[in-house]
Amino acid sequence: MTGKKNIAIMGAGLVGSLLSLYLAKRGYKVDLYERRPDMRTTVIDGGRSINLALSDRGWRALRGIGIEEQVREVAIPMHGRMMHDEQGNLSFLPYGKEGQSIYSVSRGGLNKALMNISEPNPDIDYHFNRQAIDVDIRENKIQLRNTETGELERIIPDLLFGADGAFSAVRGAMQKTERYNYQQDYLEYGYKELTIPATEDGGWALEKNALHIWPRGNYMMIALPNLDGSFTCTLFFPYEGERSFAAIKSETDLHTFFQEAFPDALALMPDLAEEYFGNPVGALVTVKCFPWSFEGKSLLIGDASHAVVPFYGQGMNAGFEDITVLDKMLDSMGDANWEALFKAFERRRKPDADAIADLAVLNFFEMRDKVADPRFLLRKKIETKISAQYPEKWIPLYSMVTFSDLPYSYALDAGRQQDKIMKKVMKHIRSIEDYEKPEVQKLLQKQLVEKEKLKSYKAQEV
Amino acid sequence: MTGKKNIAIMGAGLVGSLLSLYLAKRGYKVDLYERRPDMRTTVIDGGRSINLALSDRGWRALRGIGIEEQVREVAIPMHGRMMHDEQGNLSFLPYGKEGQSIYSVSRGGLNKALMNISEPNPDIDYHFNRQAIDVDIRENKIQLRNTETGELERIIPDLLFGADGAFSAVRGAMQKTERYNYQQDYLEYGYKELTIPATEDGGWALEKNALHIWPRGNYMMIALPNLDGSFTCTLFFPYEGERSFAAIKSETDLHTFFQEAFPDALALMPDLAEEYFGNPVGALVTVKCFPWSFEGKSLLIGDASHAVVPFYGQGMNAGFEDITVLDKMLDSMGDANWEALFKAFERRRKPDADAIADLAVLNFFEMRDKVADPRFLLRKKIETKISAQYPEKWIPLYSMVTFSDLPYSYALDAGRQQDKIMKKVMKHIRSIEDYEKPEVQKLLQKQLVEKEKLKSYKAQEV
Structure with a gap:
């Protein structure tokens, strides 16, 4: 020994x-x-565990001990965000490049x-x-x-x-x-877990390979797919205020609110009231x-x-x-x-x-309100174009965090720098076609030269 | 009743x-x-209370209950910072305009x-x-x-x-x-209280109406006058490292360090060793x-x-x-x-x-290292000139905090904005005379117009 x-x-x-x-x-x-x-x-008392999105950093740790494949079997790939507006209209925004996904696991x-x-x-x-x-x-x-x-x-x-x-x-x-x-900091928002059950034939009632978002300004709901055909939904909602956990006191309040805010989801949630009033409100803390x-x-x-x-x-x-x-x-x-x-x-x-x-x-804040903003979606598309044109020089922030092993601190810094550049670029952009305009291309080239100075930083990879 | x-x-x-x-x-x-x-x-066990600098906000509260004059009797005005370099050379930087002082009280x-x-x-x-x-x-x-x-x-x-x-x-x-x-955050610095006693004839061994600073890069000492002719000194010093509380273990270590770092003060501190090894190290916390x-x-x-x-x-x-x-x-x-x-x-x-x-x-950070930097002192002088030329549009940050009742949050924001302007201005400044250069004056005018936008904010005064 x-x-x-x-x-x-x-x-x-x-x-x-x-x-x-x-x-x-x-x-x-x-x-x-x-x-x-x-x-x-x-059986552990449920209703308090948000579904998880496993991404590259997680997979890497599983791979490091040789259990990646075993976990893949219980994971559902989500290729992008599916946004639901108040009328139930859908729009899809991929998370990364072709083939890049995050994975829903319970x-x-x-x-x-x-x-x-x-x-x-x-x-x-x-x-x-x-x-x-x-x-x-x-x-x-x-x-x-x-x-x-x-x-x-x-x-x-x-x-x-x-x-x-x-x-x-x-x-x-x-x-x-x-x-x-x-340091402990609580958001003035809590969360509540709800369910969209599987369809009668055991399938998924919404697009399976997506993370669904109902962005509504100062609150939102998300849904992640489960293996059994159901979706785990999470409502992120203020504790207090006109539209808040405190304001919903009865089944009627609940129904009225969902009818207005999430009508397409409501139609798929037969157990809404029971779950809503049965499940606890979880707190959202940063430590x-x-x-x-x-x-x-x-x-x-x-x-x-x-x-x-x-x-x-x-x-x-x-x-x-x-x-x-x-x-x-x-x-x-x-x-x-x-x-x-x-x-x-x-x-x-x-x-x-x-x-x-x-x-x-x-x-x-981005998921809650910006995701529903056409200007924001246009910006995301422009950023995808920049990243495609300059793959070595520009990785979108979400991709650095989710699909790379670059240090989070690098991602935050580089993301801030890219944000500044995007603000300058977007002044010239009214539609996706504007990306080809010479002044946009010229501006971009100039900005990217300055951005290069950050590159050396990349050395400290995980 | x-x-x-x-x-x-x-x-x-x-x-x-x-x-x-x-x-x-x-x-x-x-x-x-x-x-x-x-x-x-x-007698409360001493050695743990930094002398206090009473300034406008404090006086206002005392005045509000009619006891300003009673407190003035035990307060010593300090008109500026007196910097001591390693050779004991002095330089003086006023805190504000003529007549503006902070007050040392125990x-x-x-x-x-x-x-x-x-x-x-x-x-x-x-x-x-x-x-x-x-x-x-x-x-x-x-x-x-x-x-x-x-x-x-x-x-x-x-x-x-x-x-x-x-x-x-x-x-x-x-x-x-x-x-x-x-949230509780500790600096990696502690403080220790020391004394420069009164001279034999009961006077002050250093300039009475100043706050004395010995800025030394990553540590510093300060001294505030007391009514009895003594000065209360406070050494702000890292807990760990080459030059730190941990590194000073003997009277010899202490003497060598003070001889090198604060020779002029050392000559005035007969009880240094006794005080240093007798007084506790205070922690510096933000809550x-x-x-x-x-x-x-x-x-x-x-x-x-x-x-x-x-x-x-x-x-x-x-x-x-x-x-x-x-x-x-x-x-x-x-x-x-x-x-x-x-x-x-x-x-x-x-x-x-x-x-x-x-x-x-x-x-x-400013007191610890910048105060000893000639560029920083030049900048302070230029700022004084700006403030004199545009008294309505420019109050230095220190003055907003110390000599006004503007909200601290306004002072912080306005200070940041002024900092940006100063960085631009200082690019054109090699000496105090450069302030008069037409490009400096023009730049300043342009910047001040933009700064005006913040003005409305001032409405929310205390």
Whole structure:
């Protein structure tokens, strides 16, 4: 036996489960502790998990441990956004180039798959119904309560990973250390999960291979396809105000509102009232904190260190990318000095976590109101043309985030620069044909030369 | 008796004490609860209070309750910054126009003065040695522990003001409510208080009417005059690194460092080693949160709702301005609906609190490194010329913050706009004489026309 560390992971969600595979592969003994019961044998109360959009960063982490193909089987490709206007008219906007898609997966389905893949590994043990009731961050002593039996248990792992989500208990303990930087920001919007069931013949009632959006100015609904023919819809809605969760008090209010705002969806939602009044309103929080580690003994990962709002579809992808980055650092730095490793990791990863958090909030405003604006759609089309003409020099922001492994912080910076250029270009654009006008082409060439200065930055790829 | 509310103020610091006067004047019964003993009869452990710079916003609040003159007696005007370079050479930069000064006051001295002014009021009662150990924010029930006797006491005021500072217990209770927005950010710098004592004949060893700065790139020291001839010095220094608190371990380290960095000050600090190793290192935190009130029952005020770093000298001034704004709102809205009043207050005041927090961090960088840069000093002189030529159109940022009652958020925006203009102007400036060049004058005129667009904004003055 070598002196391999015993590792505890708090939280057996998506990031914790995937992390266990990466760590076990390196020969560590890994124990996962999960507050909830085993979701494979118990029905977890639903209505609080937005469907997930798996994209390149997520796939990369799955590929890195050789389980990409197993997950592909439960994923539905979405090639673009399908916008629904108030009259039920549809318009389609591809996400990227031909062949680039994001993938709809159910959080529960993916989590179960990861558990089924990892649990047979003799070095990985899952412990369910274990709530961390006290975390002594200095000594790495964690007191756990068995939520079924009430029994208390104390563990003292060599290393502790906090993969326990936005309300992380491990982070809670770190927050009590000196000079801890911490931030939690709630949107004044909540979300509610609803369903468009499968058609009678088991098919999809809307276009299957798209992410559907009903953008309505200061609120919106989205729908993602499931394998069983249903769509999981999520209504993002203000807590307070004229049109808000607070304003809808009765089935009549609900029906009137949906009839006006989402008439085509309403026709497909037979259980709307039951679901609406039965499901909870979820909160939308951004959490930023620093540092993520404590003395080489513990490290936060995924939502625990950087919870983001869901509007870029990057929460899980960012958490999975944490694992890719950590794994590459283990390759290059080795595991002789965990403190140095954790510090290097958090320093490296923090700017990218901050960037995707900010991008996610910005994308909320884009999805909510701009997506319905013809000027915005024209701009997207012009940008596609620029990107086609100058593929080396111009990757649209959405593509950098979704279809590349460029650091999120690079994407945010480059995106801002491109935004400035687009503002200048769009002054000359009334229709898509204007793109060919000499003054547009000349302006673009000049701007792209200046943009090149940023290029060197690209060196710091993941 | 009318149905006047009983008010409890947690914290008898500067803001709590001044607030009590404003509230008692309106006929409320006010009780102040302070964790520490009465500083007028007990020596509080020193070494943790940066001297304060009282400026226009602070004076206005003191004037509003008729105690300006009493405070003037304990305040020393500082007309500008006196910079000390490594060789001990001095250069002076006025803060504003002729006659505009900020005022050095000792935190303890001012606090005692406010207590002495307010305590004789029969409607104001001070309760010292009372620690809030539990705040039930929903019921406004506060459990207090008498730190001398250990006795517990429960109060249920009609209204609760949290004037209990950056680590507010009242805010701690609000933070536990749903969807509470909260942020704490520490600089990687701490501060240590030191002293330049009075000369043997009781005079000031440095120019009395100035704020002294020793800017040294990534650290600095400042000194403010006291009435007794001494100066309170504050060393702002990184926690870690080559030159840092961590790196100074012995008297030799300390002496070598001061000899190199602050030789002229060292010669005036006979008790340096004793003070340095005896005084604690203070942390520099920014706290932002929202909302500041709970259901018309409680309101945070001053540092409790917006703790800022000390580099703009505005912490106390901003807290005092909270009181001015609240008092004006009480004038216009009356006190029939405290919930509406508190909500209007926090909505109004939050952008200004955020702005001064950001300005304070930015000013750290300016004081720390730019102040020693000849280009920066030239720029300041050019700005003074612009302001003299266009007094209606250009108030320097420092003056807007320090010598006006323009909202901080306006100052931040206008300051950014002026910064952009200055960057353009400075491209044409090699010496102060260049200001008269026709291209500079023309550029300036053009830029100022565009700047005018912001003017309307000025309407929302405090």
